[in-house]
Amino acid sequence: MYNRFAQVYDELMADIPYENYLAWVVHEVGNLKGKQLLDLGCGTGTLSIPFAHMGAHVTAVDLSQEMLDQASEKAQQEQAELNFDCVSMTDFATDEPVDVAIIAIDSLNYLQHAEEVQQTFERIFSVLQNEGHLFFDVHSLAKIEAYLQGPFIYEDEEVAYMWSTEAGEEGHSVYHDITFFLKNEDERYERFEEHHYQRTFPLEKYIQWLKQAGFTTVTVEDSIFGEDHFGLRHFIHAKK
Structure with missing residues (x-):
């Protein structure tokens, strides 16, 4: 999966308003300078790199080495310092607590079983600092x-x-x-x-699993990407 896709991924995703994702995270978290940020399912690093430019210490995680190779090349070109880890989001590990975790652009929808989604939420919760943040989006049923x-x-x-x-x-x-x-x-x-x-799963399931994992606050937005995407993605922010 994603072996050759990595070569054309950025061109095919050119219409995604990544800047809206960045603005959403910054609005909720504030200044990212010095924060430990985990980008799960990072793809070619399109979000990892600007987060690093904002001063965050970014670990970019993806199951595809080809995607990480593209991300590394882009990071060098754009003079962004990233750490990379080729591992599933269900099995990642960190050396120190994380302030912000992100699973962007429906990456979570590649997990095929409810147990995998729950395991991912539990693992993220376990590595987050107190009052740490998780941001992700998933396909709606529609x-x-x-x-x-x-x-x-x-x-x-x-x-x-x-x-x-x-x-x-x-x-x-x-x-x-x-x-x-x-x-x-x-x-x-x-x-x-x-x-x-x-x-994907019904929205109420994601909320239920987040709360079971221990997250205290869960908020949902549908308009982060604007009117054209309204109702097609759920943008979820969970706080420890």
């Missing part, structure tokens, strides 16, 4: 249904894809089968395929 309206087609001068979807065996889950055509230096297109599986 977003999973919208995915099933595919296929979706995208094309520009460098990359094209056909994105087919199929309902998964579990409730509120979806299989993504994506065929890419990526232009090489010789102007020829290389074809490769990616296969992904995502699952």
Whole structure:
């Protein structure tokens, strides 16, 4: 998963308003200078890098080494100091307590079982400082249904894809089968395929599991990414 996808990920995610995510975290936490920040499912580091520029000590975690390689290259280019860890968000470890943890851009939806989500919440709670923060977003039930309206087609001068979807065996889950055509230096297109599986749960389940893990305050927003995304993602802030 994500082996070749890492090469085209940033281009395909160009319409995501990452700056809104940054503003949300800063609004809730305040000055990040000197804070220990854990970016789980960091992808190519698109959020990790600006958080580091704000003065946070960032550990960027992802299960894909290819994603981390892209993140490392970007961090060097943008002169951002990051620590990297190639591990699942269910199994990460930290050397010291964390002030802020983030699971951005529906990364949590790649966990297939409720027990894995609960384990992740419990592990994050255990490493957070008192009054530490967890920020994450997940697909709404409506977003999973919208995915099933595919296929979706995208094309520009460098990359094209056909994105087919199929309902998964579990409730509120979806299989993504994506065929890419990526232009090489010789102007020829290389074809490769990616296969992904995502699952979401009712919002009340996420809130229940957070409180069971020990979080004292849980707030939910649906408008962090603006009107075009309203009702398709739940943005959740939990505080220890």
